[in-house]
Amino acid sequence: MQLAFQASGFFCIAVLGGILLMLLWNSIAFFTDVPLFFFLSGTVWQPENQQYGILSLLVSTLLVTIGAMAMAIPIGIGTALYLAEYALPVLRNWLKPAVEMLAAIPSVVIGFIGIVVINPAIMAIAKTSNGLNALNGSVLLATMALPTIITVAEDAIRAVPQAFREASYGLGASKWATLQKIVVPAAYPGMIAAIMLGIGRAIGETMTVLMATGNAIAFPKGMLSSVRTITANIAIEMGEVPFFSTHYYGLFATALVLFIISFAVNFAAEKVTAHIRKFQI
């Protein structure tokens, strides 16, 4: 039986290694055609004109992700603090599963909401004629990252030993001062991990951004420009790319970039979570 578990463990690692190898292999094939420098510094992605610059796709991805985090972090951390410190147990038992339910909504449905609800809303508020842009994608991705951020951050806050709080109260500190000076610093690494996981969730999302951000390949000028993220670009073009062409290999190269980013984010999250464990006595 142990052998079976061991085998399944090795199988997972083999799959990961296989994917990485395939990405690398195809990317190398791409970089023999297109120099790495042009790939990383080019702003135009137009395979039909042999232009393979990832910069505008990369900036679009980062723009949408940063926008999403600007919304999701304050709301997510605030909700987590409320749930862990202030909410009555009865309320908390209702709220937490409700928040987790958000994660169960399929991304296509969220994308659809982006088209029919957020799109007209942005048009009305920002007085623009087009609401399918980076801001729309950010709002949707923030919604999708919230459950991850709230759940992980709340666990981190609750993991702060009760003795810390009691010691603080014993010294005469108020609830707010305790929260600010004791609980948040103690739970800090866990909150960072929560945010990192949220970023990981947002950066790899495909369907939602594909539906809501307009997918123009122009270099983004701001949150109100239509953007095309790396994930959306792969989803759009993979369907009809001639196999084993430069374009085909190029899509793997963009996938490799995406893999490196989300790997770095998850790795960083892993590092800080390891740090929290040291924190608890």
Place this chain on the structure above:
Amino acid sequence: MIRKLFCWLCSLVMLSCKNNTSQLIIKGSDTEVNLMVLLAEAYWQQHPKWQVSVSGGGSGVGIVALLNGRADIANSSRPMNAKEQALFQRYGVACDTFIFAEDAIAIIAHATNPIDSLTVEQLQAIFSGQLRNWQSLNGNHLKINLYGRPNNSGTHAWLQKKLGISFCKHVLEMNGNAQIVEAIKLDQSGLGYVSAGYVVKNYQQTGEGFKILRIAAKGQAACSPLDKEAVEQQKYYLLRPLYQYIRRESAQKAQPFIEFIKSPAGEEILLANGYFLVRNDSAK
């Protein structure tokens, strides 16, 4: 018990293999997939022993499936390109071309847009990004928002080629005709291209928040893709043939279906869905 089940499964698999001889597999263009399903259903009612399976995925997907022998007929909203032709030659796969209908591309704008028609030159300037403001066209100082299909779409490839331009980078790429129409309905300064067949079938006519512009080719009067007579006389500029590529090995299987499309019953379905019949002199 399990063995019994296994036997059952085996016989099922064998039966389905046997059925393959009277199965016709059609793959390709998403634009044509709805039409093809209707044709296949009508065909099946006349010839119940034929099982016709239709699936989409895009023109290129259909052509690749034809090459690999996973389809008998590939639907395509664009002609085969040089690379694909080279592949067919290299693998020694022969196929026949059949233009079964024509589809018009409609250029649509918001209902409140004062403009009613555009010339081909204006379209070229707008979609290539030279002209980015409505001012010189209708007096409104507004940026032109362009809506189109992504580059895996036959419509995208075809229009780009027909206009002889490269689409500018600001064109929003939407997942299908429906999204373009809905976006244009909301966007006062929007301009987009959709299949006329789609608009006719789903909206009957304009006046529901968007309008179809008339297009004027060089030195000709502007005409609308809804004007059947003009379209049939090839006066509408954005008219494209819809192709079917038939694998030669499957020619015999496909023949009755092709005959059906050409029959009055088939033509009726084409017309009812907003497509146009191919005139002999228009075969390109």
